[in-house]
Amino acid sequence: xxxxxxxxxxxxxxxxxxxxxxxxxxxxxxxxxxxxxxxxxxxxxxxxxxxxxxxxxxxxxxxxxxxxxxxxxxxxxxxxxxxxxxxxxxxxxxxxxxxxxxxxxxxxxxxxxxxxxxxxxxxxxxxxxxxxxxxxxxxxxxxxxxxxxxxxxxxxxxxxxxxxxxxxxxxxxxxxxxxxxxxxxxxxxxxxxxxxxxxxxxxxxxxxxxxxxxxxxxxxxxxxxxxxxxxxxxxxxxxxxxxxxxxxxxxxxxxxxxxx
Ligand SMILES: [Zn+2]
Numbered sequence: 001x002x003x004x005x006x007x008x009x010x011x012x013x014x015x016x017x018x019x020x021x022x023x024x025x026x027x028x029x030x031x032x033x034x035x036x037x038x039x040x041x042x043x044x045x046x047x048x049x050x051x052x053x054x055x056x057x058x059x060x061x062x063x064x065x066x067x068x069x070x071x072x073x074x075x076x077x078x079x080x081x082x083x084x085x086x087x088x089x090x091x092x093x094x095x096x097x098x099x100x101x102x103x104x105x106x107x108x109x110x111x112x113x114x115x116x117x118x119x120x121x122x123x124x125x126x127x128x129x130x131x132x133x134x135x136x137x138x139x140x141x142x143x144x145x146x147x148x149x150x151x152x153x154x155x156x157x158x159x160x161x162x163x164x165x166x167x168x169x170x171x172x173x174x175x176x177x178x179x180x181x182x183x184x185x186x187x188x189x190x191x192x193x194x195x196x197x198x199x200x201x202x203x204x205x206x207x208x209x210x211x212x213x214x215x216x217x218x219x220x221x222x223x224x225x226x227x228x229x230x231x232x233x234x235x236x237x238x239x240x241x242x243x244x245x246x247x248x249x250x251x252x253x254x255x256x257x258x259x260x
Pocket of ligand 1: 101186187188244245
């Protein structure tokens, strides 16, 4: 296993302790908390609403012996800290739709991505499919971090996002197609905390004549080369507070890109 399977309680990460990783037994799922206080604002539209203090998920980490047994199929995400989970389906948080059509066969809880000596942490780990996590990690490593270093002269240290997996339909409607969030193939990002402490808000900084706004434009454009759906504040009012990224299939051969 090349990646670092982290079974650290997340508050160890948040407090920036380093500690020995307990191995070889099932680990209780830690309760998580945001790395920086957004005064409970975060997401305000009615679609992707993580609680200010995320609820613990009913997603179960794989035990070490199970990881060994399926090592041929294990998830590999270079330079990332993540935890492989048992397959999930239906609701894993209170308030979610409990539809068996929702689920991820290869879920991971992605905690951070590192490149060129910089670590980008998620304010709370995100639960997504292994394949989707790889795309997110590549975008962060190869686009987001270099764009920040080159244009803002600082790194990106924390990403405030939704939880990733959510069993629900598109736009939280009672009927209609399942959201890509329900398949672990989507993520919503609302804020970027930079290495110098600055917080860039999608809602507040989008569309302005500032370097922060230009940064958001650039990472949005870069995302359109990696994801099949990228929806920012110009897409519709549902996305005024965040950038939605997913790898859903559009068109008959899944090559159509929605970049708004
Ligand atoms: Zn979304």
